[in-house]
Amino acid sequence: MAAAKSKPNPIPSVWARPQREPDQPALSRDVIVREAIAMLDAEGIEALSMRKLGARLNAGATSLYRHVATKDELMELALDAVAAEIHVPPSDSPDWRAAVTEAAHSFRATALRHPWLSSVLGQAGLAYLGPNLMAFSERLASLFIAVGFPDPSGAIDAVLSYTIGMSTTEAAWLSTVARSGETEAEFINRLLPAAQQAAADHDHLADSYREAAVRTADPVKLRDDKFAYALEIVLDGLALRLPD
Amino acid sequence: MAAAKSKPNPIPSVWARPQREPDQPALSRDVIVREAIAMLDAEGIEALSMRKLGARLNAGATSLYRHVATKDELMELALDAVAAEIHVPPSDSPDWRAAVTEAAHSFRATALRHPWLSSVLGQAGLAYLGPNLMAFSERLASLFIAVGFPDPSGAIDAVLSYTIGMSTTEAAWLSTVARSGETEAEFINRLLPAAQQAAADHDHLADSYREAAVRTADPVKLRDDKFAYALEIVLDGLALRLPD
DNA sequence: TTGCGATGCGAACACTGTACGCACAGCGGA
DNA sequence: TCCGCTGTGCGTACAGTGTTCGCATCGCAA
Incomplete structure (x- = not known):
């Protein structure tokens, strides 16, 4: 007779009243x-x-x-809360390439851990900055300034935009995979025939699909490597901008 | 008495029947x-x-x-239809930097012309490729291969991810501006005080906001320049990977 | 003329985000 | 002890959503 938690209770009796058991630590x-x-x-x-x-x-x-106030506001709060998970090394790190690389990888890891993030980013963008996103931007800025880039905001644009673009693309891919209920390898193998057929009269695409068909063993590592490799390209471009 | 287009017509008379005037070229x-x-x-x-x-x-x-079949499918069709607007120079272009730059700018222009595109990308990703997106990928691939990059797919990742990241961020920003009903400059000026106050204890962010406050005159050109500048960084990184 | 497959659509279902107003808890002051 | 007030939970309701189903109607082939 303990239950009867939140059923509608039309009887105006004090004894039948729900009593509001504090099962959750209240709403906040x-x-x-x-x-x-x-x-x-x-x-x-x-x-x-x-x-x-x-x-x-x-x-x-x-x-x-x-x-x-609204569901959109809730999504912005969720976005900012998750932004706290991104780790940016301190600005006095000895190896700037390692530091920026770590920040980028941390961003990507967070985006892949919360694949819905890319949808929110696509709609809300980074316009309204919550405290955690601000702190993230600040740490990133101080890192790039400490390194000595002549135009830090341009440098940030390059590496952050690359990271966002790659991560959201991957996250969207992972979401579709998740919706299918299969593993990534299964999903790829099921899709490849159709993709190859569709790419029949696109020589280079067909080549890349043929290549992809071989390496379905460890898709996670493949994505990791792709991200790291192209990030190196961007970092090389940055290095050229560094004085002396 | 010409109207009465599609009102419910309970009278079972041949003469009152709607007659299906072909005002639209039918549905397709x-x-x-x-x-x-x-x-x-x-x-x-x-x-x-x-x-x-x-x-x-x-x-x-x-x-x-x-x-x-479904609204999601309609969005994918819209995405692919819009992809036809992206222009990629032919693979025998004499100046590869100019060619890649043009492709990136064309992508960005398309994304800004259709700001909803970034939302769709964030959800659907580039998993299911329609014919136009395939053609886009193919032209991009043949361009990079013709240039002679040792790892064309890595090179594509770098420049395309940067372009996607920057464009979707901008598009999301433009969407929020559009929702406000103001011009971009008005919106910035209305938001800046709050942003500056929120960034009070973030030195570098505060600096960048102070800087931004000065240049609200032509936000469009400012964004254009930012995109072009960071793109140069990525292209510099690419150039290093080029043989001889 | 008959039949058939393709097309349009009204009604309905299961949901969604959210406004409104009532019910009640806790509390500071009379 | 009672009053009123403020903050919190929530039942109801509204306007809208994507989508299914079955019926009516069309043009066309046999």
């Missing part, structure tokens, strides 16, 4: 954002609805609106 | 996609609904499903 902006992120990670961006999120918190959907 | 996948793109360009991605699109075509919402 923080737990809402945290649980939203958990849901986004687990089920993807289109699976998140205010009602489902409320249910997960043992609350009604509209209760969330006491702590969050 | 092509006109649906074309009109969807027009709507996306004019009112943004969240303003497009199947019902509104149907209404624009003097058709019911559900009629569209005879030509398009």
Whole structure:
């Protein structure tokens, strides 16, 4: 007889009243954002609805609106919360290439851990900066300034845009793979025949697909290597801009 | 008495029957996609609904499903249709830097002309390639191969990812500006005070905002220059990989 | 003329984000 | 002890969404 948590209770009796058992540590902006992120990670961006999120918190959907103005705002909060996971080495790092490389890899890792992030970035962009995104930008800026680039913002544009572009493309790919319910290798093998046929009269594309067909063994490492390799290209371009 | 286009007509009389005036060249996948793109360009991605699109075509919402399996598929078709606008110079271009630069600028211009594109890219990615996207990839590949890069796919990754990252970020920014109903300069000036206050204890960010406050005169040119500058960095990195 | 496959569409379903207003908890002051 | 106030939860409702289903109607082939 312990239950009867939140059923509608038309009987005006004090004894039947729900008594509001504090099963959750109450509702707050923080737990809402945290649980939203958990849901986004687990089920993807289109699976998140205010009602489902409320249910997960043992609350009604509209209760969330006491702590969050709108769903878009919630997404911005989630974006900023996740931005805290990106690690940027301190500006006095001895090896600037290693430092920038680590920052880029950390960004990518975060984007792949939360593939919905690329969708949010595509819509909201980096216009409204939350505290964590600001801190990220600041650390990145101080790193590039400390290195001594003559035009730090241009340098940041190059490496950050490359990182964003590569990461969001990968994240979108991983999302489609996840929606299929297969492993990445399975998904590739199922898609390759169609892709090869579609690329029949595109010589170079057909070549690259043929090549890809061979290396389906470890797609994760392949993506890692691709990212690292092209990042080196960008860093080489940066190095040329460095004085002396 | 010419009107009475598509009102419900309960009278079972031959003379009152609508007669199906062919005001539109009928419904077809092509006109649906074309009109969807027009709507996306004019009112943004969240303003497009199947019902509104149907209404624009003097058709019911559900009629569209005879030509398009789902809204997601429609978005993929729109993405591919728009990809046809990207211009990639022929592979026998004398100046490879100029050729790649033109391709990148054309990509960016297309992305900025259709800002919803960045949202679609963030969700669908480049996984399922339509014919136009395939042709784009093929032309890009043949260009890089003709130049003689030892690892063309790595080179493509570098410049294309940079271009995608920069363009989608800009497009997202332009979308937020458009939603505000203001010009870009107005929007910046309205936002700057808040941004500067929020960046109070981030020295380098505060600096860059102070700098930005001065140059609100021609934001378009400023973005153009930023894109071109960081692209040069990437191209410099590429040039190092070129034999002899 | 008959039949058939393709096309349009109204109604309906299961959802969505969110506004509104009521119910109640805790609390500071009378 | 009672009052009112403020902050929180939530049931209901509204306008809208993507999509399915089955029926009506069309042009065309037999």
